[in-house]
Amino acid sequence: FTYFKKCEKRDIKELYEIPCPNGLPLIGNITEIFKNTDDLWNISRRRAVDYYPIYRLKMLNENVVFLLNPEDCKMILGGTEGLIKGPYYDSFRKLSGNGLVVNHGESWRKRRKLLTKHFHFSTLSNYVDMFNREINHLIEALQKNMDQCVDVAFYVRNMTFNIINDTLFGNISAITSKESREYLESMATVTEVSLLKALKPHLNVLWPFLKLKKVEDDALKKMDGYISKAIEESCGKHCQNEIDISNMLSLLRSAPLLFDSTAIRNEIDTFIFAGQDTTSTSLSFILMVLANYPKHQETLFKEISNVIGDRRTPTSVDFTSMEFLDRFIKECLRLYPPFIMSQRLLLKELITTTGYRLPAGTIVFVSIFDIQRNPNLYPDPEVFDPDRFLMENVVKRHPFTYIPFSAGPRNCIAQKYAILTIKTSICRILQNFQIEPVTMIDNIEFCIDAMLQVKNGIKVKFRKR
Numbered sequence: 025f026t027y028f029k030k031c032e033k034r035d036i037k038e039l040y041e042i043p044c045p046n047g048l049p050l051i052g053n054i055t056e057i058f059k060n061t062d063d064l065w066n067i068s069r070r071r072a073v074d075y076y077p078i079y080r081l082k083m084l085n086e087n088v089v090f091l092l093n094p095e096d097c098k099m100i101l102g103g104t105e106g107l108i109k110g111p112y113y114d115s116f117r118k119l120s121g122n123g124l125v126v127n128h129g130e131s132w133r134k135r136r137k138l139l140t141k142h143f144h145f146s147t148l149s150n151y152v153d154m155f156n157r158e159i160n161h162l163i164e165a166l167q168k169n170m171d172q173c174v175d176v177a178f179y180v181r182n183m184t185f186n187i188i189n190d191t192l193f194g195n196i197s198a199i200t201s202k203e204s205r206e207y208l209e210s211m212a213t214v215t216e217v218s219l220l221k222a223l224k225p226h227l228n229v230l231w232p233f234l235k236l237k238k239v240e241d242d243a244l245k246k247m248d249g250y251i252s253k254a255i256e257e258s259c260g261k262h263c264q265n266e267i268d269i270s271n272m273l274s275l276l277r278s279a280p281l282l283f284d285s286t287a288i289r290n291e292i293d294t295f296i297f298a299g300q301d302t303t304s305t306s307l308s309f310i311l312m313v314l315a316n317y318p319k320h321q322e323t324l325f326k327e328i329s330n331v332i333g334d335r336r337t338p339t340s341v342d343f344t345s346m347e348f349l350d351r352f353i354k355e356c357l358r359l360y361p362p363f364i365m366s367q368r369l370l371l372k373e374l375i376t377t378t379g380y381r382l383p384a385g386t387i388v389f390v391s392i393f394d395i396q397r398n399p400n401l402y403p404d405p406e407v408f409d410p411d412r413f414l415m416e417n418v419v420k421r422h423p424f425t426y427i428p429f430s431a432g433p434r435n436c437i438a439q440k441y442a443i444l445t446i447k448t449s450i451c452r453i454l455q456n457f458q459i460e461p462v463t464m465i466d467n468i469e470f471c472i473d474a475m476l477q478v479k480n481g482i483k484v485k486f487r488k489r
């Protein structure tokens with residue numbers, strides 16, 4: 025009791041002015057971790073609307089604040105001083121040391137500057153041929169399953185994984201499809217285990233004695249073996265040559281003062297982790313939306329046909345003439361942002377624009393999913409309407425109401441690369457197939473996962489066009 029009381033005093037009383045759902049004396053809202061995850065998802069979404077623009081949860085002696093107001097989010101996401109990535113990223117730290125996602129300060133700044141070269145517009149246009157090559161494999165696989173109910177995540181995940189491998193290592197051949205599959209399975213296991221630990225923190229105490237620890241260790245070992253093999257082959261093949269900035273490993277090796285062998289390894293792990301599930305989740309949801317809105321699918325197909333016909337593969341220049349494709353993808357990422365929350369730990373006090381004082385030590389969440397579906401920011405937020413992204417409508421909104429790639433200095437370094445992957449994939453898929461729905465949007469149920477997910481996966485049918 026004395027311990028909790030002491031902690032409460034330390035918890036600067038201003039925090040208590042922030043609205044907080046009823047909890048139990050002393051321990052606050054901590055019992056929520058015992059709720060089933062469906063309930064937790066639904067309660068959190070309701071709160072984001074009811075408590076807009078801010079609310080707080082008290083978890084024992086820890087206070088966690090949820091920001092929903094775009095100007096407050098700008099303060100958090102727009103800054104790099106006085107805050108770092110919070111404990112939500114611990115699984116990332118475990119996997120990738122101080123790779124770019126969790127790094128901070130001078131080390132982050134220098135590394136970000138160098139790595140930005142890799143995702144510069146002039147480098148990106150070189151990727152489109154490689155994207156097209158990998159998309160050909162996807163199309164072949166889908167052709168074999170035409171007219172059947174297909175779980176899109178499986179196919180899309182393989183493709184985005186191959187694309188990221190090519191981007192990181194250049195074209196390597198020693199990795200077999202069995203090894204790639206094993207890597208993806210291990211990655212899914214590690215992500216699942218990390219999520220479990222984040223949602224049920226009491227498990228951390230028992231962890232060394234649980235069977236799951238061995239499962240986690242085995243998966244980590246497999247992933248490690250895969251990356252070592254890929255690095256070894258890529259170095260043998262590419263690294264004696266001049267720096268090739270479209271091969272990220274070669275770029276990392278060109279700056280030994282910034283990246284020693286551990287740091288190289290950390291960045292490779294980071295980029296696979298940050299890039300794989302985000303892109304494949306986005307593409308899966310976009311395919312679901314296309315299937316569910318045949319009118320939009322036809323409009324998009326016509327636009328693509330007008331620009332590149334029904335055979336030619338797109339180049340990055342072609343996309344500048346595909347205005348509807350751009351708005352369509354933005355509306356998909358508004359309703360279905362794969363990365364649903366960003367988190368920071370405050371190192372110094374911050375006063376929100378809504379007038380609340382957040383002391384150093386506060387954990388702050390910016391809920392991307394909830395901001396982009398908030399009725400105060402988007403009227404009829406659940407309605408899918410690409411016209412929201414017509415310029416005349418965009419200028420009326422605060423820029424931090426649309427943040428699927430976050431915003432500010434810590435935004436997604438590979439945003440343009442990801443959009444290019446998505447646009448190329450959609451063009452090629454629609455040139456080849458009509459997509460019909462199996463999973464109906466009105467019936468989907470989201471579930472808590474590392475990325476935005478729906479229960480039972482996303483299923484569609486591909487028909488020959």
Ligand code: HEM
Binds near residue numbers: 126294362436
């Ligand atoms: C549609 C696909 C993607 C989405 C929606 C997305 C979203 C995001 C978001 C929201 C952040 C900020 C995270 C935070 O605040 O902590 C982020 C950061 C990052 N993303 Fe992405 N991402 C995508 C694709 C990719 C890809 C393909 C890569 C790599 C190949 C990548 C690499 C990174 C890295 C390294 C960071 C950390 C940047 C920094 O802190 O300086 N992302 N991404």
